[in-house]
Amino acid sequence: MRAKVAGRQAGAAVARSSVRSVLKRVPTLRLSRRDCERLLDLLDNPPKPNARLKAAMKRYQKARRVDAQGSQVGRSFDWRP
Template sequence: METTSAKQDRIGARVPHDVYETLCRAAELTGATVNQFLVQSALKEAHAVIEREDVIRLSPSGWNWLLDLVENPPEPNAKLKAAISRYRKTMRDDADTPFNWEP
């Protein structure tokens, strides 16, 4: 029977001795090795950072404001009309390029 193993990479870090001692103590208190503790802690922080960047949080009033804008968008202002006009002109000018596509 053949087993497959997941590819693993190595991460190394040099830290001051007092930092190392603190990490060792924390790892011991959690029942993990220093390596396990570092990986678990770093992964937890990595997930938190990614969530902060990927998730938009709104208050209930902010959510209601956003839904109202989606359901009742305001009339386009002059800058938006100019941008739409430039976009349409660009699309017409690029009509004979091989990258022209219709959404």
């Protein structure tokens, strides 16, 4: 029984250490309550893609097809509009 408890405590300590390590590397974004609610609403109900996003998706898909065929190995996708 004590071994299980000690194992859990050790596992929790490793988890806390990992979380701290990640939090130190990842920038923190502070949002107001209103902005947080807006962000969550957009995640739950994303807007429909506009013309620019649709065009970018087509360019990306075309570039992936070319890369998948291997005809232009090493080609990187150009994200400019």
